[in-house]
Amino acid sequence: MVASLVGDPARANMLTALMDGRALTASELAHQAGITPQTASSHLSKLEAGGLIEPEKQGRHRYYRLTGPDVAGVLEGLAGLAERAGHTRVRTGPKEPALRRARICYDHLAGDLGVQMLDSMRKQKLVRQTKQAIELTGEGKRFIAEALQIDADMLAHPRRPMCKACLDWSERRHHLAGTLGAAVMNRFTELNWAARDPAPGSRVVNFTRAGEKRFAALFGSSEAHS
Amino acid sequence: MVASLVGDPARANMLTALMDGRALTASELAHQAGITPQTASSHLSKLEAGGLIEPEKQGRHRYYRLTGPDVAGVLEGLAGLAERAGHTRVRTGPKEPALRRARICYDHLAGDLGVQMLDSMRKQKLVRQTKQAIELTGEGKRFIAEALQIDADMLAHPRRPMCKACLDWSERRHHLAGTLGAAVMNRFTELNWAARDPAPGSRVVNFTRAGEKRFAALFGSSEAHS
DNA sequence: TTCATAGTTCGATGATAGCCGAAGCATCGA
DNA sequence: TCGATGCTTCGGCTATCATCGAACTATGAA
Secondary structure: OHHHHHHOHHHHHHHHHHOOOOOEEHHHHHHHHOOOHHHHHHHHHHHHHOOOEEEEEEOOEEEEEEOOHHHHHHHHHHHHHHHHOOOOOOOOOOOOHHHHHOEEEOOEEEOHHHHHHHHHHHHOOOEEEEOOEEEEOHHHHHHHHHHHOOOHHHHOOOOOOOOEEEEOOOOOOEEEEHHHHHHHHHHHHHOOOEEEOOOOOOOEEEEOHHHHHHHHHHHOOOOOOO | OHHHHHHOHHHHHHHHHOOOOOOEEHHHHHHHHOOOHHHHHHHHHHHHHOOOEEEEEEOOEEEEEEOOHHHHHHHHHHHHHHOOOOOOOOOOOOOOHHHHHOEEEOOEEEOHHHHHHHHHHHHOOOEEEEOOEEEEOHHHHHHHHHHHOOOHHHHOOOOOOOOEEEEOOOOOOEEEEHHHHHHHHHHHHHOOOEEEOOOOOOOEEEEOHHHHHHHHHHHOOOOOOO
């Protein structure tokens, strides 16, 4: 049955990451779901056998995408039912809670804090977001220059957008990706506000006490929250 | 997550059985899924907690139905993705046909004719129904006074509502219960339109030829019927 | 060729959850 | 009041399956 495929948390996370129609590599999907590549490979072949995703081989990468918009539609319908049911039942992912709080997504911040940061940036009108597209406002430019010493003009990249919304698998909401997202995370590390967990292969990001305080000052959630 | 609820084969069978909008008892659903009542009970509470189904208690029975058409829609979408033939629906066992046609439910009319009567009353705007609550309209008051010589004001009772929707086990839809339902059935008997079957223990109600005609004149189903 | 990276397969492990027998309530019929 | 019936709870058994370490294949780069 198809539903049992979607029922597993790890697979659901992968599918959620594919909801926007993009194709992602197997390792990226493993990353997103917080599982090892071996496990992901097993899941992906099941999803493929179930006709939910289809692979596209490209060099040594294997890109996976949803087989069609109808799949996305059903997934969205399921999400809608979950929401209606009062949702709240946050399925524990396969990994630790620290991973849900703050982690690396490729090269930018994800998890609760990542989502909180983008939320705050929207509220402070530092960025404008329409769907997946995010645009830095003039005010935003000034903000990152003053608060983080990041020059927006230096973030241009031939094949990568400066701002991009990335769906967070633990929060099911967007966090900030793109070259700006990477630059911000990089600055956090340089300022000694946060550091990747030393454990090999870990994606956990540990904030220092001082860093957490500064982060809260800039992107704190003291404001009204929906 | 909702998908994991639907993912289990036993639960999927139950949900499939409920797809047409009818309500089924817990034991029927257990039989449908090929599991024991204990197991079914566990599944049903999970489905209820997930907001996919809702119960309606009826005496010692517990009828379950889907919480809404959107649930059915998502299930249909999943079935579409599965591209598999749906499970053959097990027919809910009818006992005697006469029992399905008209019978006594406590003290009021049930079965095909009972459901038909409440349907017609709704269509004629004699009653308003919201969920299980039924209210007699002014027009309805006049109607029962003229057609059946029933005084609505005499139907008040300290511990029993005048109108109540009672789930019909053979039709899986509501018929009219409460003191009004009882009074109507009583009047049918007095007018010699119908009589309980003389066989001991039988709940069958036999309508006379004349009674059937008069009943059809008041609550006939000549109108369109889905 | 040699090394590195992406992805897979295999095997063992462990936790989740479905399942049923037995027993306990609740309601109905007599 | 006393069974009979529908349904639930509890406890233990078992099977399924997600997970990861280790080893293997394939592609690309030096």
